Amino acid sequence: MSYDWNASITRVLKTLSGVRKIDKVPYVPMVxxxxxxxxxxxxxxxxxxxxxxYAKSAIMxxxxxxxxxxxxxxxxxxxxxxLAFAEVNGKTEMINWYDYKIFMxxxxxxxxxxxxxxxxxxxxxxxxxxxxxxxxSLKIVQEKTKFPQNCILGLWCVVQELRGIQAYRDMxxxxxxxxxxxxxxxxxxxxxxxxxxxLLGKPGFITFAGYSFNRHMxxxxxxxxxxxxxxxxxxxxxxxxxxxxxxxxAPYFExxxxxxxxxxxxGSHPLDINYWxxxxxxxxxxxxxxxxxxxxxxxLNGTPxxxxxxxxxxxxxxxxxxxxxxxxxxxxPWGVSLPNVMAVPKAIEKYGKDPFKLRKNQ
Amino acid sequence: xxxxxxxxxxxxxxxxxxxxxxxxxxxxxxxxxxxAKTILNEAVxxxxxxxxxxxxxxxxxLADMLLAGDAINECMNILRPNLKLRNGAKFGTIMIGTPxxxxxxxxxxLIVSLLQGQGFDVIDxxxxxxxxxxxxxxxxxxxxxxxxxxLLTVTISxxxxxxxxxxKAGIISKIILGGGILSEETCKSIGADAWTKxxxxxxxxxxxxxxxxxxx
Numbered sequence: 001m002s003y004d005w006n007a008s009i010t011r012v013l014k015t016l017s018g019v020r021k022i023d024k025v026p027y028v029p030m031v032x033x034x035x036x037x038x039x040x041x042x043x044x045x046x047x048x049x050x051x052x053x054y055a056k057s058a059i060m061x062x063x064x065x066x067x068x069x070x071x072x073x074x075x076x077x078x079x080x081x082x083l084a085f086a087e088v089n090g091k092t093e094m095i096n097w098y099d100y101k102i103f104m105x106x107x108x109x110x111x112x113x114x115x116x117x118x119x120x121x122x123x124x125x126x127x128x129x130x131x132x133x134x135x136x137s138l139k140i141v142q143e144k145t146k147f148p149q150n151c152i153l154g155l156w157c158v159v160q161e162l163r164g165i166q167a168y169r170d171m172x173x174x175x176x177x178x179x180x181x182x183x184x185x186x187x188x189x190x191x192x193x194x195x196x197x198x199l200l201g202k203p204g205f206i207t208f209a210g211y212s213f214n215r216h217m218x219x220x221x222x223x224x225x226x227x228x229x230x231x232x233x234x235x236x237x238x239x240x241x242x243x244x245x246x247x248x249x250a251p252y253f254e255x256x257x258x259x260x261x262x263x264x265x266x267g268s269h270p271l272d273i274n275y276w277x278x279x280x281x282x283x284x285x286x287x288x289x290x291x292x293x294x295x296x297x298x299x300l301n302g303t304p305x306x307x308x309x310x311x312x313x314x315x316x317x318x319x320x321x322x323x324x325x326x327x328x329x330x331x332x333p334w335g336v337s338l339p340n341v342m343a344v345p346k347a348i349e350k351y352g353k354d355p356f357k358l359r360k361n362q
Numbered sequence: 363x364x365x366x367x368x369x370x371x372x373x374x375x376x377x378x379x380x381x382x383x384x385x386x387x388x389x390x391x392x393x394x395x396x397x398a399k400t401i402l403n404e405a406v407x408x409x410x411x412x413x414x415x416x417x418x419x420x421x422x423x424l425a426d427m428l429l430a431g432d433a434i435n436e437c438m439n440i441l442r443p444n445l446k447l448r449n450g451a452k453f454g455t456i457m458i459g460t461p462x463x464x465x466x467x468x469x470x471x472l473i474v475s476l477l478q479g480q481g482f483d484v485i486d487x488x489x490x491x492x493x494x495x496x497x498x499x500x501x502x503x504x505x506x507x508x509x510x511x512x513l514l515t516v517t518i519s520x521x522x523x524x525x526x527x528x529x530k531a532g533i534i535s536k537i538i539l540g541g542g543i544l545s546e547e548t549c550k551s552i553g554a555d556a557w558t559k560x561x562x563x564x565x566x567x568x569x570x571x572x573x574x575x576x577x578x
Contacts, residue, residue, distance in 0.1 A: 160468060168425040217423070217424055249542045296544060331516075
């Protein structure tokens with residue numbers, strides 16, 4: 001029987017818009033290139049070189065995991081954006097390639113000096129072979145599943161890739177230089193976005209990986225200055241709802257939702273479920289993707305029963321109020337036990353059906 | 363300026379992360395005859411403690427820690443030869459690297475800076491380091507503590523492999539893992555001695571490890 005992507009689309013969209021009638025809690029696993037390589041048996045280079053193969057392998061992987069979303073993980077302005085900057089600035093030798101996981105750029109190598117930042121060229125993604133192939137893959141996924149596709153944007157993650165730890169020194173010693181870098185990355189993100197719109201149509205929402213919104217990285221004031229204000233500016237320009245992803249252990253979710261309009265937040269911390277219950281009361285229109293299911297805990301080290309208990313805790317506490325999507329965060333680690341991974345959709349089947357009728361703490 | 367004044371001035375410049383000013387102050391303190399050990403204990407260590415407190419109270423963040431760490435490093439470069447000559451001080455050797463398959467360096471660089479600032483000898487192997495290289499380097503220097511830093515969930519399996527190889531090779535150094543991807547359960551399953559998700563906490567844990575281990 002073919003996978004019912006139409007049911008998944010309905011489930012996700014209804015949850016995001018707060019419709020109080022869905023068949024079960026949607027499931028959004030975070031699938032990295034390594035997971036697709038593990039499931040499909042293909043290397044990352046093989047996947048990246050063939051849009052057809054990448055799309056097929058991605059769909060197969062998401063279906064295998066019984067996911068309610070599907071996408072191409074590399075179509076994210078993290079490593080792929082850093083690669084585009086490296087290419088256009090003649091620094092491709094700074095990229096490390098791996099067989100079964102995504103390539104990475106040596107942090108800080110592209111913008112090692114002040115002059116590197118000042119002379120940094122902004123990539124034209126239409127001319128990037130990698131981005132062309134990524135969008136072709138997304139297009140195939142969209143055509144085959146009808147699931148609306150888009151790329152995932154992020155700004156501070158690109159700052160870190162390009163400038164490395166020096167960015168944090170700049171924050172105090174040369175704020176203007178850091179802002180210049182942020183502006184260039186912002187322009188580049190818009191270029192990615194408009195390229196995506198041309199090929200795939202206007203998306204329903206944008207997922208924004210806002211890694212600055214984490215106490216371990218910077219103050220909330222700095223997070224707003226170097227990323228939040230850019231998100232606000234982008235929201236004004238493209239007029240599309242945003243979902244915030246932050247997989248850090250000390251995220252500023254409450255603070256940021258007071259400042260910026262997000263329709264959803266995606267994270268795994270704090271680990272106290274009561275934080276999430278209170279969050280839901282304070283922000284009833286913000287969909288929670290995740291709550292406290294951290295992939296480096298029960299899924300990595302526990303048993304399928306431990307995973308089931310964690311999913312149950314999340315569903316029973318958060319699903320009855322609506323706008324809750326089950327999502328372990330962040331990417332599923334390489335080598336994690338398959339029964340543990342599959343325990344998530346099994347637990348959703350067991351506890352997550354007709355979520356509006358679930359009684360809390362049953 | 364008397365000895366107390368320069369000590370306070372140096373401590374303040376460290377807390378503020380003012381590198382050039384800290385260097386001037388430490389040189390001035392030596393010139394007017396303040397003992398290196400006094401400069402270390404009264405200005406550098408106390409300054410670092412104050413920075414740590416500010417970090418814990420969320421007055422300071424990674425950027426402030428880093429600049430204070432830079433200031434401390436510069437001071438230590440001046441103080442270290444004097445300290446060794448006069449009292450043979452030994453703080454401990456820490457070897458640190460990001461395991462194979464992960465090239466993130468921000469967290470590692472921060473803790474390297476903080477550890478150096480606390481007077482430790484730090485051997486930074488860099489990023490993307492295979493288990494065999496950790497073993498090879500550990501056999502050369504026999505560090506008191508080995509730190510494995512990582513950002514990606516895929517790094518966890520390589521951390522495990524590295525710890526297994528180190529133990530198989532008979533390396534008895536304490537092992538600490540660092541990164542937001544970690545948890546108590548992961549640390550235990552990997553077989554490391556400790557874990558941390560932030561640099562300052564990591565420094566505290568390492569000091570504690572060495573105290574328990576009979577270090578200074």
